[in-house]
Amino acid sequence: MFKMRFSTISVAVAILAFVAMPARAADEIEASLEVCSSCHGQNGQPINATIPTIWGQQASYLMKQLHDYKSKDRNSAVMAAFVETIKQPDLRKVANYFAAKPWPARPAANASAAPPNGMATCRICHQENFQGGAPAPRLAGQSYEYLLAAMNSFANDERENSADMMTLMKALTASQREAMAKYLSAL
Numbered sequence: 137m138f139k140m141r142f143s144t145i146s147v148a149v150a151i152l153a154f155v156a157m158p159a160r161a162a163d164e165i166e167a168s169l170e171v172c173s174s175c176h177g178q179n180g181q182p183i184n185a186t187i188p189t190i191w192g193q194q195a196s197y198l199m200k201q202l203h204d205y206k207s208k209d210r211n212s213a214v215m216a217a218f219v220e221t222i223k224q225p226d227l228r229k230v231a232n233y234f235a236a237k238p239w240p241a242r243p244a245a246n247a248s249a250a251p252p253n254g255m256a257t258c259r260i261c262h263q264e265n266f267q268g269g270a271p272a273p274r275l276a277g278q279s280y281e282y283l284l285a286a287m288n289s290f291a292n293d294e295r296e297n298s299a300d301m302m303t304l305m306k307a308l309t310a311s312q313r314e315a316m317a318k319y320l321s322a323l
């Protein structure tokens with residue numbers, strides 16, 4: 137009798153420990169991500185325009201970027217150092233964590249101008265409203281500086297983690313890329 141009760145209790149304890157485990161792991165990951173806010177922002181608004189918004193970005197896109205920084209398929213000395221601190225099996229949890237947060241609200245944007253020529257192509261992958269969808273990232277409301285730098289880096293072979301984006305960006309002139317970045321940042 138005693139034996140049976142004991143084993144029932146130990147099973148119950150084991151189950152409780154198991155149930156509590158994912159929550160504790162999530163807390164630990166969350167704590168380790170505080171450092172990200174020092175650049176990507178406490179409330180999702182990056183501290184300056186050269187740093188991308190990651191709150192509310194597409195999860196699959198975030199996952200791929202974290203992976204690419206780790207494997208050096210996308211080069212950034214800063215981000216390479218920070219993804220070092222994330223273990224490979226946690227990359228998806230980190231991506232989901234930021235994707236689940238709301239895209240930061242901004243002061244009402246100016247009524248946007250007509251889209252520059254050529255933007256219909258972008259909608260095929262980045263979606264009608266430019267809010268992205270697997271696998272293409274949200275572009276709407278990302279900063280002008282970051283968007284332009286990203287577009288130029290694909291065009292200039294500095295960012296090589298998407299053959300499609302490299303081809304597309306090379307086909308545009310520098311001033312077309314500027315006009316598109318300006319339009320997208322105002323959405």
Ligand code: HEC
Pocket residue numbers: 168169171172173174175176186187188189190198201202210211212214215218219222230273
């Ligand atoms: C010191 C500032 C800094 C810190 C801290 C930082 N980042 Fe970044 N992050 C950047 C910059 C700058 C870029 C753009 C780099 C580039 O052009 O590839 C970036 C890019 C990214 C991107 C790609 C976004 C996109 O739209 O392509 C992701 C995802 C990301 N960071 C996640 C993180 C996570 C997760 C952490 C914490 C573990 C973190 N960052 C910490 C500065 C920072």
Ligand code: HEC
Pocket residue numbers: 188197200254255257258259260261262271272273275283286287297298300301304316
């Ligand atoms: C064939 C699908 C496709 C089309 C068409 C396309 N994109 Fe992309 N774009 C992608 C994908 C996928 C990525 C993510 C690449 C990666 O893995 O880093 C991306 C990434 C980007 C990024 C980088 C975002 C970031 O946060 O770093 C910008 C900016 C961008 N696209 C702008 C454009 C513009 C402007 C057009 C139209 C001229 C366009 N794209 C057309 C699929 C596409």
